Amino acid sequence: MRSPEADTNALVTTTCGMTDLAEKTGLSRQALYKALSDDGNPRLNTFLKVMNALGLTLKVKTSEPA
Numbered sequence: 001m002r003s004p005e006a007d008t009n010a011l012v013t014t015t016c017g018m019t020d021l022a023e024k025t026g027l028s029r030q031a032l033y034k035a036l037s038d039d040g041n042p043r044l045n046t047f048l049k050v051m052n053a054l055g056l057t058l059k060v061k062t063s064e065p066a
Contacts, residue, residue, distance in 0.1 A: 008036045015054050024053035 012021055012032075022029045027049065035042035036050070051058060 011054065012036070021050065021053050025049040 012018055015021075016024070018029050018032060022032055025032070025046075027035075027046065031046075032050070034040055035046050042050075048058070
């Protein structure tokens, strides 16, 4: 089973590369590697910057009543 870090790194590599992602987000490569690692705990603003740079959006949906 692949780790979430491997999946994230694969997405970044195939989409733009970590250096390009760092430039697009205004974050350092080191900060991105740390935030996106298996032990990382990115802040919401970091997560949203990465998503935006990768051309992704976040959709929030209300849950259905139980």
